[in-house]
Amino acid sequence: MKTGIANPWQHVRQVEGYFDSLAGTWEAHYSAEGSMRGRLDRFRVPLMSQILPPAPVLDFGCGSGDLSAYLAEAGYEIHGVDRARAMIQRARKRFASPLMEFSEVQNAQLPFFDGQFAACVSSSVLEYVAPLAIYLTELRRVVKKGGVALVTVPNPYHPVRMVESMEKTLWSMIPRIGNHWPEGRVRYLNASVNRMRPEQWRREMAAARWRVEWVEGTSKPLVMICARAI
Numbered sequence: 635m636k637t638g639i640a641n642p643w644q645h646v647r648q649v650e651g652y653f654d655s656l657a658g659t660w661e662a663h664y665s666a667e668g669s670m671r672g673r674l675d676r677f678r679v680p681l682m683s684q685i686l687p688p689a690p691v692l693d694f695g696c697g698s699g700d701l702s703a704y705l706a707e708a709g710y711e712i713h714g715v716d717r718a719r720a721m722i723q724r725a726r727k728r729f730a731s732p733l734m735e736f737s738e739v740q741n742a743q744l745p746f747f748d749g750q751f752a753a754c755v756s757s758s759v760l761e762y763v764a765p766l767a768i769y770l771t772e773l774r775r776v777v778k779k780g781g782v783a784l785v786t787v788p789n790p791y792h793p794v795r796m797v798e799s800m801e802k803t804l805w806s807m808i809p810r811i812g813n814h815w816p817e818g819r820v821r822y823l824n825a826s827v828n829r830m831r832p833e834q835w836r837r838e839m840a841a842a843r844w845r846v847e848w849v850e851g852t853s854k855p856l857v858m859i860c861a862r863a864i
């Protein structure tokens with residue numbers, strides 16, 4: 635299900651509000667027992683196998699900065715950007731390093747020059763953006779030819795995602811049910827709109843001059859896509 639959003643501007647504002655509200659607690663996902671801790675190496679290992687540090691890397695949708703900080707520790711020069719101001723404030727407060735910078739971005743236009751980065755990482759962000767094609771094109775612009783993008787997105791074949799999709803279908807068919815659903819759940823599922831199969835991601839990315847080289851994690855809730863800037 636690719637985004638059929640009537641008003642992308644309104645959608646982006648809703649996503650921003652949703653993640654602003656989570657900024658104070660997001661880092662707990664990366665604590666020793668946190669559910670997202672495993673993501674750090676899921677990004678670092680394939681990044682290091684393709685682009686050696688030091689190299690400039692964009693962390694698109696960096697949240698409160700954990701992946702940025704982890705990659706900076708590995709020696710990359712990281713620029714983390716996020717639409718949610720509270721996330722960027724939190725990242726700046728938590729991490730200070732000459733190898734790291736954090737910026738708030740208001741739209742798909744990124745404040746970087748063409749080919750500024752050797753790579754882009756984006757951990758569970760692209761499912762929230764609209765219009766997707768514009769973001770993919772802009773990410774391609776700021777990564778140099780031959781550079782890589784490593785992104786995680788929801789795997790629609792995983793049972794967890796199937797349940798999520800069924801929940802949304804249920805609300806749209808019987809709106810009264812949505813009124814009784816937990817508010818956080820409704821906000822999350824309304825925000826997370828780009829739910830596509832790997833072959834659809836491949837097509838969307840190809841249109842923005844990204845060639846998908848591999849997809850990993852097809853039995854997990856999140857797949858990782860590695861694409862080359864062509």
Ligand SMILES: C[S@@+](CC[C@H](N)C(=O)[O-])C[C@H]1O[C@@H](n2cnc3c(N)ncnc32)[C@H](O)[C@@H]1O
Nearest residue numbers: 653695696697716717718721757758759762763
């Ligand atoms: C699920 S969180 C992931 C945060 C971080 N990448 C991580 O893995 O911990 C999604 C992040 O994407 C950001 N985001 C969503 N839409 C965005 C957009 N259009 N531009 C920049 N950031 C965006 C949100 O504000 C949020 O911080």
